[in-house]
Amino acid sequence: MPTLLEIHNLSIEYKTRLGTARAVDNVSITLDENKTLGLAGESGCGKSTLGRSIIRLVPYPGRILEGEILLNLDEDVPYENGVVEKGQINLLQLDGDQMRALRGKKLAYIFQDPMTSLNPMERIGKHFVEIIKAHEPDTPKEDAQVRTKDLLEALDILPERVLDYPHQFSGGMRQRVMIGLGLTLTPQLLIADEPTTSLDVIVEAQILNLISDLKDKFNLTMMLITHNLGVLAETADSIAIMYTGRIMEVAPTEALFESPQHPYTQALLQSVPDVRKPDRKLSWIPGSPPSLTEPIPGCMFRPRCPHAMEICATEPPPLMKSTSGGIVACYLYEGS
Amino acid sequence: MPLIEVKNVMKHFPVQKGFLDTLFTRQKEFVKAVDGVSFEIEEGEVFGLAGESGSGKTTMGRLIVRLIDPTAGQILFAGQDIATIRGKQLRLLKRRLQFTFQDPYSSLNPRLTIGNAIADALRLQGIGNKSEQKQRTMKILERVGLSPASSFYDRLPHQLSGGQRQRVVFGRAIILEPKFVVTDEPVAMVDVSVRAQILELMKDLQDEYSLTYLFISHDLATARHICDRIGIMYLGKIVEIADKDRIYTDSLHPYTVSLMAAIPVPDPKAKKGEALPKGEIPSPINPPSGCNFHPRCPRTFERCAEEEPALREVKKEHWVACHLYD
Numbered sequence: 001m002p003t004l005l006e007i008h009n010l011s012i013e014y015k016t017r018l019g020t021a022r023a024v025d026n027v028s029i030t031l032d033e034n035k036t037l038g039l040a041g042e043s044g045c046g047k048s049t050l051g052r053s054i055i056r057l058v059p060y061p062g063r064i065l066e067g068e069i070l071l072n073l074d075e076d077v078p079y080e081n082g083v084v085e086k087g088q089i090n091l092l093q094l095d096g097d098q099m100r101a102l103r104g105k106k107l108a109y110i111f112q113d114p115m116t117s118l119n120p121m122e123r124i125g126k127h128f129v130e131i132i133k134a135h136e137p138d139t140p141k142e143d144a145q146v147r148t149k150d151l152l153e154a155l156d157i158l159p160e161r162v163l164d165y166p167h168q169f170s171g172g173m174r175q176r177v178m179i180g181l182g183l184t185l186t187p188q189l190l191i192a193d194e195p196t197t198s199l200d201v202i203v204e205a206q207i208l209n210l211i212s213d214l215k216d217k218f219n220l221t222m223m224l225i226t227h228n229l230g231v232l233a234e235t236a237d238s239i240a241i242m243y244t245g246r247i248m249e250v251a252p253t254e255a256l257f258e259s260p261q262h263p264y265t266q267a268l269l270q271s272v273p274d275v276r277k278p279d280r281k282l283s284w285i286p287g288s289p290p291s292l293t294e295p296i297p298g299c300m301f302r303p304r305c306p307h308a309m310e311i312c313a314t315e316p317p318p319l320m321k322s323t324s325g326g327i328v329a330c331y332l333y334e335g336s
Numbered sequence: 337m338p339l340i341e342v343k344n345v346m347k348h349f350p351v352q353k354g355f356l357d358t359l360f361t362r363q364k365e366f367v368k369a370v371d372g373v374s375f376e377i378e379e380g381e382v383f384g385l386a387g388e389s390g391s392g393k394t395t396m397g398r399l400i401v402r403l404i405d406p407t408a409g410q411i412l413f414a415g416q417d418i419a420t421i422r423g424k425q426l427r428l429l430k431r432r433l434q435f436t437f438q439d440p441y442s443s444l445n446p447r448l449t450i451g452n453a454i455a456d457a458l459r460l461q462g463i464g465n466k467s468e469q470k471q472r473t474m475k476i477l478e479r480v481g482l483s484p485a486s487s488f489y490d491r492l493p494h495q496l497s498g499g500q501r502q503r504v505v506f507g508r509a510i511i512l513e514p515k516f517v518v519t520d521e522p523v524a525m526v527d528v529s530v531r532a533q534i535l536e537l538m539k540d541l542q543d544e545y546s547l548t549y550l551f552i553s554h555d556l557a558t559a560r561h562i563c564d565r566i567g568i569m570y571l572g573k574i575v576e577i578a579d580k581d582r583i584y585t586d587s588l589h590p591y592t593v594s595l596m597a598a599i600p601v602p603d604p605k606a607k608k609g610e611a612l613p614k615g616e617i618p619s620p621i622n623p624p625s626g627c628n629f630h631p632r633c634p635r636t637f638e639r640c641a642e643e644e645p646a647l648r649e650v651k652k653e654h655w656v657a658c659h660l661y662d
Contacts, residue, residue: 042527042528043498043527170616171616172616201600202595202613202616203388203616204598204600205612228600230601230602233600233601233602234604257603267529271532272528273531273561274602274603275557275560275596276584276601276603278560278561278580278584282531282532284531284536285530288530
């Protein structure tokens with residue numbers, strides 16, 4: 001399986017008044033082509049920061065300290081002063097113009113909140129035409145409009161509505177538009193950050209169906225960032241679990257749900273209610289995650305972990321191969 | 337006698353319009369947030385109210401504790417109609433009816449220590465003197481799991497995690513020892529790993545104070561875990577009421593069926609069979625004719641567009657508003 005994206009030893013810090021918080025700590029992860037990787041974790045675990053770092057839009061005062069983000073570019077992408085050549089490139093070494101040429105064209109990002117991500121002063125159609133014109137300035141306006149209408153049709157929105165403004169659209173429709181904007185230039189990688197979190201269950205299910213249809217149609221590679229494991233069970237091929245900026249476990253979706261390896265993954269799955277199993281007792285994880293500005297030595301999950309050992313307090317556990325076919329960062333599996 | 341009886345309650349909010357619109361249109365428009373809802377809550381029960389956003393479930397909860405006034409209808413609390421009482425009577429009533437808001441980040445005053453936030457309820461009701469108020473607050477802090485209380489009393493909300501804030505919110509609700517608490521999405525803003533803890537706290541408080549809850553939620557999986565009975569709302573009306581298990585295993589209303597089918601299940605092998613309804617919840621300003629759900633309903637027929645179905649008991653303790661079961 002060819003890999004589309006490889007992240008090696010990526011660390012990102014936020015300098016705040018309370019100290020320096022390491023939001024992403026030495027993360028390495030790979031994304032295979034035409035697959036969906038789910039990135040899950042609780043609030044503050046760094047999943048959005050990791051997603052944003054791929055398009056190099058980590059919000060201020062975040063700073064990428066070190067690491068590599070390697071993208072396998074499938075064609076030359078021209079920009080103002082030259083061309084980004086195809087092949088494997090390190091996104092962290094590109095300058096602003098080069099990144100701008102890739103964003104939207106090769107890397108698309110769907111932000112969490114569809115209510116605020118569209119420009120309220122512009123018609124829906126213009127959002128699409130703008131993206132097309134920005135990356136393909138030679139496209140005649142009429143062609144861009146035709147493409148827009150085709151896209152809206154694929155998203156189950158009446159093409160006449162290109163003349164509407166965002167406030168005339170419902171939440172679900174706006175999220176469809178956001179997905180459409182992401183797909184306009186058929187990017188290689190689509191990063192969706194909590195795409196259904198602010199939507200109701202029925203609309204959420206509609207959007208998830210749409211995403212999986214489009215994934216086949218456009219041959220998409222996706223990174224789906226969410227805290228909702230139920231959503232990932234339905235859509236992801238494999239899942240990475242994050243905690244306090246670190247990857248705890250990566251495994252194929254079925255394996256992760258069937259035999260979670262990391263104690264954190266196990267505890268997390270135990271606390272997700274399943275509507276089909278009302279008699280199962282829900283449990284919780286005692287305590288709360290350590291502050292990122294005052295990290296503890298060793299494994300960050302140690303204070304809450306039922307299996308904590310002495311070694312856990314020494315060094316952060318490295319990612320090791322797990323029996324479920326994935327990788328896990330836990331000393332319980334050392335040498336097994 | 338049920339503790340709470342809601343009889344044909346309505347709440348219509350007038351639509352704000354621009355100056356010119358008011359000049360040239362004579363008819364006022366209303367958002368029919370709650371449009372003729374009736375149900376009962378037995379003492380000691382956890383009654384769930386579920387539905388999508390805009391279905392009117394929060395408005396319904398607010399009406400029962402009289403945070404807003406109903407447009408029409410009766411609300412009986414222990415047999416007494418409280419829909420229109422005012423003044424001192426209303427203030428005394430509020431000791432017995434409490435409400436917890438969804439967002440523990442904005443429902444606590446950021447500049448008020450959590451001790452004062454909880455003690456305020458006593459102060460406003462004029463119960464006890466300062467030292468008694470503090471003493472009772474300390475007890476409540478311990479009770480909701482914020483212990484040692486002395487270390488939490490003077491903290492500000494920003495020093496607490498989401499789960500801890502939700503505990504403060506519950507402390508503030510129970511310090512007046514109410515009979516009935518409306519909890520609006522108590523775990524929606526809390527991380528998954530601590531949700532069960534908050535639900536457990538709710539159960540413990542219920543046992544200790546013999547509370548009755550109205551649990552408002554869009555999350556049916558959580559509702560099934562904590563509720564005894566669940567009512568499903570759609571566009572300001574209740575479409576189905578049943579026991580928490582029956583409403584899931586034996587859903588009758590087509591809307592309930594699709595709602596249940598849409599719940600994400602943490603199991604990659606679970607397959608979705610049911611077709612989802614098209615589109616989204618329509619505007620409550622001009623709701624569809626007849627049955628509100630008929631434009632999206634997969635099983636609609638002629639009568640649905642003409643006649644509004646009444647909520648009827650079609651099986652024992654199972655109420656549904658749908659012409660399919662006439």
